[in-house]
Amino acid sequence: MILGDPAAAAPYHAARRARVMREIASRPFDALLVTSLVNTRYLSGFSGSSAVALLTAGGAWFLTDFRYLEQAAREAPGMALERVNDLAEGLGGLLARLEVRTLGFEAEHVSVAKLAKLRQGCPNVEFVPTEKIVETQRLIKDEAEIGTLRALVAMLETAMPAARELIRPGAVERDVAVELEYRLRALGGDGPAFDFIVASGARAALPHGVASSKAIEPGEVVTLDWGVKGWGYYTDTTRTFTIGAVEPRMQEVLRVVNEANLAALDAVRPGAELRAIDAAARDLIKAAGYGDQFGHGTGHGVGMVIHEEPRVSYISTGVAEPGMVFTIEPGIYLPGIGGARVEDMALVTGNGLEILTRGLSKDPLWLAR
Numbered sequence: 001m002i003l004g005d006p007a008a009a010a011p012y013h014a015a016r017r018a019r020v021m022r023e024i025a026s027r028p029f030d031a032l033l034v035t036s037l038v039n040t041r042y043l044s045g046f047s048g049s050s051a052v053a054l055l056t057a058g059g060a061w062f063l064t065d066f067r068y069l070e071q072a073a074r075e076a077p078g079m080a081l082e083r084v085n086d087l088a089e090g091l092g093g094l095l096a097r098l099e100v101r102t103l104g105f106e107a108e109h110v111s112v113a114k115l116a117k118l119r120q121g122c123p124n125v126e127f128v129p130t131e132k133i134v135e136t137q138r139l140i141k142d143e144a145e146i147g148t149l150r151a152l153v154a155m156l157e158t159a160m161p162a163a164r165e166l167i168r169p170g171a172v173e174r175d176v177a178v179e180l181e182y183r184l185r186a187l188g189g190d191g192p193a194f195d196f197i198v199a200s201g202a203r204a205a206l207p208h209g210v211a212s213s214k215a216i217e218p219g220e221v222v223t224l225d226w227g228v229k230g231w232g233y234y235t236d237t238t239r240t241f242t243i244g245a246v247e248p249r250m251q252e253v254l255r256v257v258n259e260a261n262l263a264a265l266d267a268v269r270p271g272a273e274l275r276a277i278d279a280a281a282r283d284l285i286k287a288a289g290y291g292d293q294f295g296h297g298t299g300h301g302v303g304m305v306i307h308e309e310p311r312v313s314y315i316s317t318g319v320a321e322p323g324m325v326f327t328i329e330p331g332i333y334l335p336g337i338g339g340a341r342v343e344d345m346a347l348v349t350g351n352g353l354e355i356l357t358r359g360l361s362k363d364p365l366w367l368a369r
């Protein structure tokens with residue numbers, strides 16, 4: 001695992017910083033202050049909870065306090081380490097030394113109060129708001145990131161037979177979620193990527209029906225939306241199960257959702273409009289008469305954040321590019337009755353796609369066969 005080994009990961013972090021440094025060279029400021037912890041980790045490898053990065057067109061500095069010095073030296077070996085007691089003061093000193101006059105900051109990640117404090121500590125510096133400089137780089141996953149996502153999905157594959165056994169008549173939704181969380185941790189994951197959705201019967205009509213104290217009953221559909229996090233990355237996948245024979249309408253809903261999932265996956269290739277990928281699923285669901293019951297986008301990017309760019313929806317404007325990873329998760333929700341969703345993680349490749357979650361069976365009839 002590249003990202004589990006600072007020495008192996010260092011060249012990837014250096015390449016990411018180099019791309020941001022090139023970007024800075026073309027912008028109207030001397031340096032970029034990276035305050036988002038996720039972006040700081042992306043550029044450095046540092047997994048702690050307090051640090052900022054400063055990048056210029058020619059160098060990269062890592063600022064943290066006493067508590068994290070040792071960890072930063074180990075995890076972020078490629079950056080110049082600066083110990084600060086007070087961030088604003090320490091930053092002010094560094095900027096003066098580097099003769100930085102204009103400083104880009106991440107407008108989406110700095111509170112008004114924090115900005116006021118930074119300005120106080122750096123009185124002779126002009127602050128320039130920026131947006132999504134690092135996030136834009138994060139859209140395209142590198143080999144180290146893709147390897148991490150593969151390793152996490154492999155944990156889900158290993159735990160899948162347990163999911164199959166656990167989701168049975170009489171089982172309580174919450175117990176299923178807790179047991180799967182435990183198994184994923186035992187397999188080496190850092191924990192659940194989010195509160196698992198285990199939604200049975202009428203609860204399957206809730207797109208975000210977090211596992212409750214309800215028991216699963218024969219004749220119900222059960223939606224399992226789960227994922228594991230590790231090495232700073234998230235995974236997200238959904239399968240819908242049937243507990244014995246379910247009513248014909250729910251069988252039809254399941255069939256349509258499966259077809260919509262496959263149609264959208266089929267539309268994924270480099271250059272494809274994200275809107276068109278959404279339409280591939282949406283048109284099929286509309287044609288089956290369930291258009292109003294599919295009220296969310298078809299997918300979202302997933303990486304260091306569970307929901308990130310790009311969005312795959314009818315209002316998306318971008319196109320799929322090699323290295324993007326996003327979910328394809330059409331669903332149909334019938335209030336008071338039930339619902340279904342099937343969610344895969346797709347990696348856009350040079351000539352098509354790789355379905356990262358292809359090893360997770362879509363056969364809903366676990367208990368019937």
Ligand code: ZN
Pocket residue numbers: 225226236237238343
């Ligand atoms: Zn999900």
Ligand code: ZN
Pocket residue numbers: 236237300327329343
């Ligand atoms: Zn999702």
